[in-house]
Amino acid sequence: METSKRGQWGSSFGFLMASIGSAIGLGNLWGFPYKMGKTGGFAFLVIYLILVALVGIVLMLGEFALGRKTGKGAGGAYTALAKKYSFIGYMAVISPFLILAFYAVLGGMVLRYCLGFLVQLFGVDGFAGQGSGFFSWLLYSEQSMLLFLLLFLVCTMVIVMGGIKGGIEKFSKAVMPALGVILVVIIVFVALQPGAIEGYKFMFQPDFSLFADGASFFEVLKTASGQMFFSLSVAMGINITFGSYLSKEKKLQRNAVMVPLFDTLFALLAGMMILPACAAFGVDYAQGPGLLFASMQKVFLDGMGGTAGNLMGFLFYFLVFIAAITSSIALLEVLTAAVVDRQLDKGKEPKRKKTALVFAVLIFAIGIPVALDALGRGGAAIQAPYELLGLTPDSPGYAMWNDCWLDFYDMITEGILMPLGALLMSLLLGWVFPNLVKDECEVSGHRFKGAAYFKFCFRFVIPVVMLLVLATQIQSFFL
Numbered sequence: 001m002e003t004s005k006r007g008q009w010g011s012s013f014g015f016l017m018a019s020i021g022s023a024i025g026l027g028n029l030w031g032f033p034y035k036m037g038k039t040g041g042f043a044f045l046v047i048y049l050i051l052v053a054l055v056g057i058v059l060m061l062g063e064f065a066l067g068r069k070t071g072k073g074a075g076g077a078y079t080a081l082a083k084k085y086s087f088i089g090y091m092a093v094i095s096p097f098l099i100l101a102f103y104a105v106l107g108g109m110v111l112r113y114c115l116g117f118l119v120q121l122f123g124v125d126g127f128a129g130q131g132s133g134f135f136s137w138l139l140y141s142e143q144s145m146l147l148f149l150l151l152f153l154v155c156t157m158v159i160v161m162g163g164i165k166g167g168i169e170k171f172s173k174a175v176m177p178a179l180g181v182i183l184v185v186i187i188v189f190v191a192l193q194p195g196a197i198e199g200y201k202f203m204f205q206p207d208f209s210l211f212a213d214g215a216s217f218f219e220v221l222k223t224a225s226g227q228m229f230f231s232l233s234v235a236m237g238i239n240i241t242f243g244s245y246l247s248k249e250k251k252l253q254r255n256a257v258m259v260p261l262f263d264t265l266f267a268l269l270a271g272m273m274i275l276p277a278c279a280a281f282g283v284d285y286a287q288g289p290g291l292l293f294a295s296m297q298k299v300f301l302d303g304m305g306g307t308a309g310n311l312m313g314f315l316f317y318f319l320v321f322i323a324a325i326t327s328s329i330a331l332l333e334v335l336t337a338a339v340v341d342r343q344l345d346k347g348k349e350p351k352r353k354k355t356a357l358v359f360a361v362l363i364f365a366i367g368i369p370v371a372l373d374a375l376g377r378g379g380a381a382i383q384a385p386y387e388l389l390g391l392t393p394d395s396p397g398y399a400m401w402n403d404c405w406l407d408f409y410d411m412i413t414e415g416i417l418m419p420l421g422a423l424l425m426s427l428l429l430g431w432v433f434p435n436l437v438k439d440e441c442e443v444s445g446h447r448f449k450g451a452a453y454f455k456f457c458f459r460f461v462i463p464v465v466m467l468l469v470l471a472t473q474i475q476s477f478f479l
């Protein structure tokens with residue numbers, strides 16, 4: 001009864017594709033390469049991998065177990081454990097809300113680039129006469145930014161309205177394998193360009209010079225941890241929600257390992273696509289968030305040029321767009337599920353479509369500052385937080401307000417809510433309900449291998465790492 005009204009995955013493959021689809025997204029294609037480019041390549045990679053093993057995989061399993069055990073999305077799952085834990089569920093729902101607000105802005109920009117290259121293939125100028133200066137133009141073009149934000153949100157909403165099996169699962173099953181193929185095609189193409197080797201060296205040549213200075217170690221730890229949360233989609237209720245649609249025969253553990261594995265592999269491959277491409281065409285990879293846009297456009301437009309450049313450019317941005325959509329549907333689903341669960345609890349008919357629409361409208365509204373502040377470059381339609389407060393980079397507390405609305409939303413989620421949520425969840429699963437994960441994993445009749453490892457991480461490793469991350473974040477407010 002209730003399950004059918006809530007929805008359920010049609011197959012394990014579908015669930016896996018949807019979970020991997022949620023994990024793989026702009027975090028891998030935009031965040032990972034630029035953060036790696038900015039914070040020093042190899043050192044970042046090593047810390048990132050350690051965090052995935054000790055924190056990411058463990059949290060993911062915890063969330064799947066919590067969702068399937070309670071049969072509720074993030075909002076309801078904690079309440080089902082005990083009323084006093086409800087607040088953790090609410091916290092988990094704030095993150096997808098803020099993240100989707102900036103995610104959709106970036107996704108819209110990706111869509112704009114994708115269409116730009118598409119029309120170029122037909123001989124029409126796709127970049128408003130700006131060539132590789134298009135990024136700076138786009139950021140100040142209010143109409144384009146809002147229009148593409150809207151388009152991206154509409155695509156997301158339509159899929160979520162289709163429900164679990166008919167919407168999210170169907171879409172993910174169709175596009176995820178294609179994504180892998182396009183990625184491999186581009187990587188091979190890039191590898192054949194002279195000079196690409198420098199990019200691989202930057203990623204894989206051991207270099208720990210960064211750690212000579214303790215402060216930068218903690219900075220890298222904080223950046224890598226935020227990236228891990230974001231990229232794996234942990235600590236914001238996604239996996240609780242997705243787990244709740246999973247039937248009891250399915251093996252939780254295998255999925256909890258497969259998703260991070262694919263996600264990490266994909267991040268590495270994204271790095272191997274973007275960094276060598278920049279190296280080959282003489283584009284700087286330490287330039288931050290613009291890497292995916294300004295730098296990569298330059299690679300295709302000026303570096304490769306001609307039809308090949310337009311075709312590869314189109315394929316590249318199409319790949320990023322698909323990856324972004326499979327993530328944004330997960331974000332909208334968490335929010336929608338939280339409300340649908342409440343409607344069901346109250347014995348009402350669930351209103352999935354209407355709920356998804358209301359959230360899409362709200363997210364559009366809070367996405368507006370992100371779309372219109374030109375990423376904090378100044379002089380835009382909407383002022384960035386630091387401009388509103390009249391701060392300069394030397395003012396105390398500047399770091400707290402960050403450069404732009406995107407960074408600000410990002411700091412609240414990746415820097416505070418997610419580590420805090422992860423801390424609370426691991427304390428609950430490690431100390432208060434120590435058998436929950438094990439029991440839920442064994443419901444399917446399989447022995448829970450590695451129970452001791454997971455328990456140790458829940459009890460000690462995750463709390464300590466999260467406290468360090470939170471401390472680094474809080475300390476940065478005073479600098």
Ligand code: PHE
Nearest residue numbers: 023025026027230231233327
């Ligand atoms: N994991 C996605 C990415 O890497 C982003 C995301 C975060 C998706 C949270 C869903 C939930 O881009």
